[in-house]
Amino acid sequence: MIISADAAHDARKIRQYNRNRGIRSNIPVNRRSWIHPKRGRPFWFDPELYKKRSAIERFFSWIEAFKKVTPRYERYEHSFLGLIRLACAMMIWRILG
Incomplete structure (x- = not known):
């Protein structure tokens, strides 16, 4: 299962919560929320999958x-x-x- 969220949900606790439950987080890294730059392997992010999220958000705004x-x-x-x-x-x- 994959969850796509905007950069406002880029928090260590959210990513850890999802990881513990076997859920992949498709969240862009919010550079403003990090005090010190993260070293090591970058977080997984699929921009094409993230674009599909906007279609769902537009549907809910229509509704x-x-x-x-x-x-x-x-x-x-x-x-x-x-x-x-x-x-x-x-x-x-x-x-x-």
């Missing part, structure tokens, strides 16, 4: 435009998924329409 979907008042997961599908259909209709 937040629908006020009913954001707070999630639905009791069941399938009704929430139905609202997300309806919101996606509305967005496609706006773009194509």
Whole structure:
């Protein structure tokens, strides 16, 4: 499993937490957070995988435009998924329409 996060989540504790659970961290190194430069092997980072993260973030910002979907008042997961599908259909209709 791989987690992609922005540079604000570049912390030793977060990387260690993920490593202990067998999760790879795809986080760019935030040079401003290091007091002393890290020596040794650099952290793994895949820029192509990181670019895909922005598509997901744009999707969630689109979904937040629908006020009913954001707070999630639905009791069941399938009704929430139905609202997300309806919101996606509305967005496609706006773009194509």
